[in-house]
Amino acid sequence: MRTRFFILAFIVLNTIVFSQAPGHLGKRFSIGYGFHTSPSVFNANGKNQTIIGRGGSAESGSPAFNAIHELNIEFAASSKWLTCFSARYYKTVYDNAESFNSSQVSGYSIQSSRPEGYYDVRGLTYTLYFKYFGKRYVAPWGRYVMFGPTVNTVKTTYDPSEMNIRAYKYNSSTGTSSDTTLAPFGAKEQDFVGVNLMLGIGRSRIYSNRIILDYGFNIHMFSVLSSLFDVTGNRIGGSPITPANYIESTVKQRIRGVNRFNLFLKIGVLLF
Amino acid sequence: MIKYFLLFVLVTGTCFAQQNLKENFVPLKSSGALPDVFTQNIRNVIKDDITELNKQKDNNKSLKKTYLTETNYEIEKIVKSGNTLINDEITTYLNKVVDVVLKNNQTLRNELHVYTLKSPVVNAYSYDKGYVFINVGLIAQAETEAQLAYILCHEICHYTKKHHINGYVDTKKIERNGYDGKNKNDVLIEKCQYSKEKESEADIEGFKLFEQTNYNLKQAEKSFDVLQYAHLPFELVEFKKSFFETENYVIPKGYFLKEVSSIRNNSNEDDTKHTHPNTAKRKVSIAELIGNRDNSNKVDYVLGKEQFEYIRDLARMELCRLYLKRRDYPNALYAAYILANKFPENQYVKEVIAKCLYAISLHGKGIIKYDYDSYLENGFPSYSDIESYPQQLYHFIGKMPTNEWTIMSLNYIYRLHQKYPSNKQIGAYSDSLLKLIGNTNWGITDFVRVKKKPLLRDTLLLDSINAKIETKSKTDLIANLQKENTVKIEDTVYYKDVFVDLFMNDTEFVSKFPSANSLNAQTNAGFSTYRSRSTSKSKNEELIKAQAKIEKVLLLEPFYLKVDDSKPEEFQYTESDERQEQFITTVNDCAKKLNFETVTLDPGLVTASEVDKVNDFSVINDWFAEKFDANDKDKNPIFNTNEIDNVIAKYGTQYVMKIGIVNYRSKTGIKRTYYYGFIYDIKDNDIVYKRYVVYRDKDSKDLINAKVYQTFHELKHSK
Numbered sequence: 001m002r003t004r005f006f007i008l009a010f011i012v013l014n015t016i017v018f019s020q021a022p023g024h025l026g027k028r029f030s031i032g033y034g035f036h037t038s039p040s041v042f043n044a045n046g047k048n049q050t051i052i053g054r055g056g057s058a059e060s061g062s063p064a065f066n067a068i069h070e071l072n073i074e075f076a077a078s079s080k081w082l083t084c085f086s087a088r089y090y091k092t093v094y095d096n097a098e099s100f101n102s103s104q105v106s107g108y109s110i111q112s113s114r115p116e117g118y119y120d121v122r123g124l125t126y127t128l129y130f131k132y133f134g135k136r137y138v139a140p141w142g143r144y145v146m147f148g149p150t151v152n153t154v155k156t157t158y159d160p161s162e163m164n165i166r167a168y169k170y171n172s173s174t175g176t177s178s179d180t181t182l183a184p185f186g187a188k189e190q191d192f193v194g195v196n197l198m199l200g201i202g203r204s205r206i207y208s209n210r211i212i213l214d215y216g217f218n219i220h221m222f223s224v225l226s227s228l229f230d231v232t233g234n235r236i237g238g239s240p241i242t243p244a245n246y247i248e249s250t251v252k253q254r255i256r257g258v259n260r261f262n263l264f265l266k267i268g269v270l271l272f
Numbered sequence: 273m274i275k276y277f278l279l280f281v282l283v284t285g286t287c288f289a290q291q292n293l294k295e296n297f298v299p300l301k302s303s304g305a306l307p308d309v310f311t312q313n314i315r316n317v318i319k320d321d322i323t324e325l326n327k328q329k330d331n332n333k334s335l336k337k338t339y340l341t342e343t344n345y346e347i348e349k350i351v352k353s354g355n356t357l358i359n360d361e362i363t364t365y366l367n368k369v370v371d372v373v374l375k376n377n378q379t380l381r382n383e384l385h386v387y388t389l390k391s392p393v394v395n396a397y398s399y400d401k402g403y404v405f406i407n408v409g410l411i412a413q414a415e416t417e418a419q420l421a422y423i424l425c426h427e428i429c430h431y432t433k434k435h436h437i438n439g440y441v442d443t444k445k446i447e448r449n450g451y452d453g454k455n456k457n458d459v460l461i462e463k464c465q466y467s468k469e470k471e472s473e474a475d476i477e478g479f480k481l482f483e484q485t486n487y488n489l490k491q492a493e494k495s496f497d498v499l500q501y502a503h504l505p506f507e508l509v510e511f512k513k514s515f516f517e518t519e520n521y522v523i524p525k526g527y528f529l530k531e532v533s534s535i536r537n538n539s540n541e542d543d544t545k546h547t548h549p550n551t552a553k554r555k556v557s558i559a560e561l562i563g564n565r566d567n568s569n570k571v572d573y574v575l576g577k578e579q580f581e582y583i584r585d586l587a588r589m590e591l592c593r594l595y596l597k598r599r600d601y602p603n604a605l606y607a608a609y610i611l612a613n614k615f616p617e618n619q620y621v622k623e624v625i626a627k628c629l630y631a632i633s634l635h636g637k638g639i640i641k642y643d644y645d646s647y648l649e650n651g652f653p654s655y656s657d658i659e660s661y662p663q664q665l666y667h668f669i670g671k672m673p674t675n676e677w678t679i680m681s682l683n684y685i686y687r688l689h690q691k692y693p694s695n696k697q698i699g700a701y702s703d704s705l706l707k708l709i710g711n712t713n714w715g716i717t718d719f720v721r722v723k724k725k726p727l728l729r730d731t732l733l734l735d736s737i738n739a740k741i742e743t744k745s746k747t748d749l750i751a752n753l754q755k756e757n758t759v760k761i762e763d764t765v766y767y768k769d770v771f772v773d774l775f776m777n778d779t780e781f782v783s784k785f786p787s788a789n790s791l792n793a794q795t796n797a798g799f800s801t802y803r804s805r806s807t808s809k810s811k812n813e814e815l816i817k818a819q820a821k822i823e824k825v826l827l828l829e830p831f832y833l834k835v836d837d838s839k840p841e842e843f844q845y846t847e848s849d850e851r852q853e854q855f856i857t858t859v860n861d862c863a864k865k866l867n868f869e870t871v872t873l874d875p876g877l878v879t880a881s882e883v884d885k886v887n888d889f890s891v892i893n894d895w896f897a898e899k900f901d902a903n904d905k906d907k908n909p910i911f912n913t914n915e916i917d918n919v920i921a922k923y924g925t926q927y928v929m930k931i932g933i934v935n936y937r938s939k940t941g942i943k944r945t946y947y948y949g950f951i952y953d954i955k956d957n958d959i960v961y962k963r964y965v966v967y968r969d970k971d972s973k974d975l976i977n978a979k980v981y982q983t984f985h986e987l988k989h990s991k
Contacts, residue, residue: 024974025981026865079982136965141978206974 023076024141024270025209032212032268034070036088038261066092066258074131074268076139082131084146090125093118094156094254096163100241108167108182115165115185119158119247121254126151127198140212140270146200150220152255154192156247158185165243184243192251196259197221212268223256290361290582297589297620299915300390300408301887304359305880307385309351315846318344332441339400339440341842345849347403350389352875354890356405357388358883365575365583366406369421372574373428373485384428390890392594392603394502398427400436408594411587412506413498416572417580418491426478433477435470442466467547475554479561488570493558500551504535504660505603506588507610511664515609516680518687520723520769523680527671529655532663585614592624596911597898598647601628601635602669606662619692626688627911629681630701636674637708640909646902676767678708683770686781697913703784710786718768719785721775816962822987824869824925825951828892829876830856831932834971837939851933852876855976859931862981866988871923891915892928895954910957919954926955931983935971945971949983961987 023029072086099113129148133139160183168177202216241249291298321340325333350356357363366386374381383402392409404427406420414420430436446462482492513523541550548554573580588611595604605628611621634640635652642651655666672680682705689695689702774781832852835844856872863870873889895916899908910916920926934946944966951961963983967975 025862025977079985136967138978138982141974205972206977209974209977 023139024206027209027270027272028076028140029272030074030140030212030268030270032072032074032214032266034072034086034088034214034264034266036066036068036070036218036262036264038066038068038258038263040064040066040257066090066262068125068258068262070264070266072266072268074140079138080133082133082139082144084127084129084131084148086125086127086129088123088125088127090121090123090258092121092123092254092258094121094247094250096246096250098241098246098250098253100243100246108165108169108180109177111166111168111179115163115243115246116181117159117162117164119156119163119185119251121154121156121251123152123154123255123258125153125259129198129200131202140204141206143203144201146198146202146218148198150196150198150259152192152194152196152259154194154251154255156190156192156251157188158183158247160188182243185246186244190247190251192248192255194252194255196223200264202264206270210270212266212270214266214268215264217261217263219261220256220259223260226256227260291586293582293585293589293615294617296618297586299593300357300360300362300388300586300590302356302358302360302883302890304883306358306878306883306886307351309348309385310875310878310886311880314344314348315849318846335441335444336437338840338842339437341845343399343401343436343440345845347399347401348876350405351387351403352886354875354886354893355390357390358886360388362388362408362411362583362586365579366411366420366424368575369417370404370424370428373421373425373481376484380428380432384431386424390590390594392591392598392600394499396423396427398430398436400431400434402431404428404431408587408590409502410498411584412591413502414584415494415498416488416491417575417577418487418572419495419498420580421485421487421574422478422482422492422495425481426474429474429477429481430470433470433473435474439467439470464547468549471548472554472557475557476561479558483561483565486570486574488572489562489565489567491572493555493562496551496555496558501535505606505610505662506591508661509610509613510661511606511609511668513668515612516684518683518770520772521680521683521767523672524766527668529664529667532661533656533659535659585611589618589620592621593894593912596624596627597894597901599631599640599642599898599901599908600648601631602652602662602666604628605632606665609665619695622688622692623695623698623914626681626685626698626701629677629684630705631909631911632669633674633678633681633705633708634909636677641902643902645900675709675712678705679767679770681705682709686774690778706784706786719775720769720772723769723772723776814962814964816959817986817990820960820990822927822951822960822990824871824923825927825929825987826892826919826923826925827859827863827870827872827874827929827931828896829874829889829930830859830872831930831934833932833934835935836937838937851971855933858976859980862977862984865981866984868984868988870929871925888919888922891919892954896930896952899952899957908957916954926953927960928952928954931980933971933976937970943968943970945969945975947976947979949980951987961990 068088068090070086070088072084074082074084077083095118096115100115101113127148127150129146129150131139131144131146133142133144137143160181163185164181164183167180167182169180170177198218198220200216200218202214202218204212204214206212239245318341321344322337325336325340330336363386366388370381370384370386374384384404385402386404386406388411389397389405389407391407393407394409394413396404396406396410398404404424406423406427410423411420414423443463443466446466479489479492483489513525513528517523549557588607592604592607592611595601595607604624608621608624608628611618612625615621631640632652642648652669653666655663655670658666669677682702685698685705686702689698692698771781771785775785830852832848832855833844834847834851836847839847856874856877860870860872873885873892875886875889878885894912895910898910898912902908929949929951931949932947936942936944936946946964946966948964949961950959950963952958953960961983963979963986965979969975
């Protein structure tokens with residue numbers, strides 16, 4: 001349903017302004033690949049490393065970057081506007097840097113409030129966005145600003161043998177405790193969806209009247225606004241993390257980190 | 273063979289088809305086959321020249337390579353400027369004179385390319401490659417064929433002595449070495465001294481060549497008088513007010529000086545900072561050479577006095593047009609006045625006078641303006657700066673109030689309109705002047721519409737008062753100024769009978785003449801229909817979007833200039849040339865992609881047989897030269913419009929596009945790229961499309977493609 005809505009919106013918006021579109025030498029439609037990267041600043045990196053070191057709950061000061069791959073289609077709707085659609089994919093892990101409230105696991109004596117191991121994160125972000133080219137430029141060539149709503153879909157998976165909680169189980173009949181591992185994190189595969197608003201500035205150049213080289217940066221507004229919470233470690237909403245909502249709570253933080261600020265370099269081909 | 277025969281017939285036919293100057297004058301045109309300079313690839317020419325230079329032993333190869341690059345482009349620029357005449361009557365005549373001068377030196381003759389340059393400046397130039405350019409202004413001033421011959425000899429010797437290339441090399445050396453321990457003034461003096469030596473050498477060597485001919489040697493000396501008095505008109509004729517008077521219109525004497533100033537003799541002026549020796553020195557040097565040489569049987573004319581005078585008259589007629597192009601209306605008026613004495617029925621001359629009168633009216637009304645971009649930077653010169661008879665005209669222009677000038681102009685122009693009713697321009701000027709009168713509502717009720725007794729008393733009264741204005745004591749001046757105030761009330765009387773015969777006999781005049789209450793809003797309607805456009809303007813961009821549907825444009829010499837301070841001078845020429853070629857292709861490709869029709873008018877892209885395109889380019893270029901003779905370019909009225917209609921009809925469009933790129937890179941790496949695309953309606957004198965953008969960027973292909981395509985797209989989709 002969501003996909004249908006995007007396609008419909010794309011067609012309608014372009015039809016309105018189709019007759020004014022010049023494109024580059026008449027070529028209006030392009031497809032491209034983009035690479036986004038962001039420096040890991042606030043516990044955004046999967047290994048909890050950070051480019052500025054000791055940020056948030058970072059354990060290491062090693063420089064680290066996130067990577068996102070993108071496929072996009074763009075259409076010069078007028079001499080100033082491009083209507084674009086992109087799908088960005090990223091694959092990362094969350095190495096369980098956050099602690100949960102240990103008191104929430106009854107019957108067990110928790111050895112560590114941080115789960116062992118990590119869980120995998122696969123994100124797919126759909127964005128319908130618009131590029132507005134500066135006064136002196138002609139879409140798709142020149143400097144532009146862009147904006148548009150994004151839908152972040154995330155799938156997380158974890159392996160209980162990797163991601164677990166070490167605990168002592170007390171045997172009342174023997175009066176002894178034994179080591180054990182727990183994985184009370186819900187289903188092994190979990191899906192999450194969120195929305196955001198993307199803003200960006202870029203510059204595109206065209207070579208041989210066919211190849212588009214596009215570079216700039218973008219931010220996700222809600223991720224930026226929530227930075228303060230992420231830095232201080234406070235959770236939005238304030239509800240405590242439990243093993244049951246551990247993935248849901250931490251993956252959102254992780255997604256915000258990935259999308260907060262990205263530099264990008266795209267290469268595209270003007271088709272027709 | 274047949275082709276060459278036809279070409280010969282065409283060229284010679286042009287030579288013999290003389291204009292009937294008693295009736296009219298058709299502006300000079302190039303004809304016949306275009307010379308190689310139009311068709312050859314300049315980069316190959318430069319390459320060949322440098323290869324030739326490399327074969328020689330020379331210590332100044334580096335400087336000479338730069339010279340060869342610069343000069344080849346400079347010559348190409350002059351020849352293709354639209355101002356150079358090829359195979360026209362004057363150029364053909366000049367070449368005949370050169371034939372006479374070099375009849376015993378055919379080798380040298382074959383090396384020379386002599387052309388006429390449409391410039392009012394009294395000057396001639398020669399280049400190292402045998403190109404000699406003689407300005408129309410010089411031909412108009414020459415007194416005899418022999419004088420022209422000597423001037424040509426002088427220029428030929430500049431070529432044979434390689435003054436141009438040696439001058440370039442030596443001047444550069446002076447500049448390079450000169451500033452060590454010297455101030456700029458000393459360097460300038462040194463350069464001028466060097467130049468004067470070369471000029472003196474050309475004078476002497478030119479004379480040696482000249483004396484081998486049958487021309488009167490004394491004319492060589494007299495030719496310096498032509499240069500000495502080049503600032504004066506080609507003839508000195510008393511300017512009489514009766515020229516503009518009619519039976520019922522007598523101009524008060526008070527507008528005229530009792531006597532004009534004498535001509536200053538500055539032949540022996542200080543020439544320390546001049547490139548040429550002063551004329552007194554030059555004359556002495558030639559007089560010494562003439563000495564006791566046998567000058568008997570020598571003549572002023574070899575080709576004939578009649579032919580010379582005809583050619584000179586052509587130059588003088590053309591000169592009027594060139595003055596108009598510069599918006600130098602007083603000079604054009606005086607030149608036309610002189611010609612009107614010789615050719616009283618010449619329609620062209622009358623038209624020039626009409627244009628000048630009308631233009632001066634518009635100037636008085638503030639419609640025509642001058643600024644720092646104008647040839648007449650400070651407007652019309654004051655009469656006190658003018659010598660001799662022309663001073664009378666400048667005084668007249670300065671003293672007569674604008675409204676009265678408008679009446680006088682209308683009187684002249686309307687009667688011309690009666691005589692040439694099919695001449696649309698004269699009709700338009702006449703209508704516009706009537707509207708000017710209507711607009712000011714000035715004196716409308718004063719005009720007498722039925723004939724009565726002559727107004728001798730009024731005229732005498734005004735004359736007697738004005739005559740006293742020349743007195744200089746302070747109290748007299750005050751008294752006169754007071755009287756002048758009274759005169760201003762009464763002075764409406766002297767012209768009130770001016771149109772009486774028209775009111776009585778000309779229904780068209782009566783119908784067009786404004787009534788007392790009909791205040792017209794438009795002052796110059798019917799002539800210059802400039803309309804204000806909504807302009808989007810910012811520091812880096814200016815845009816006027818086309819309001820009318822434009823389907824075809826004349827593409828006027830697409831322009832590309834690349835300036836890079838960090839690279840050698842010649843880079844600018846070659847790189848710009850290469851980029852210009854690519855740019856022309858880009859422009860045409862973009863137009864083609866959008867099915868937008870363009871016709872490129874570029875003297876750099878013509879074949880030898882396309883002389884018509886060169887002429888058409890020249891017509892349009894003249895139009896632009898006149899239009900751009902002020903900072904407020906969009907509003908300049910154009911007077912050189914006679915041939916524009918033919919160009920419009922020929923190409924089927926009234927829209928001319930000027931498009932170009934200028935790229936600059938400083939030594940520190942600062943980059944700027946300027947793009948402009950303008951479209952002018954040459955019929956209505958209007959700018960219909962304008963896009964001007966500045967980028968802090970290099971002139972990348974995507975930038976150029978995007979902007980050019982955008983321009984054509986906007987034109988294609990204009991409403």
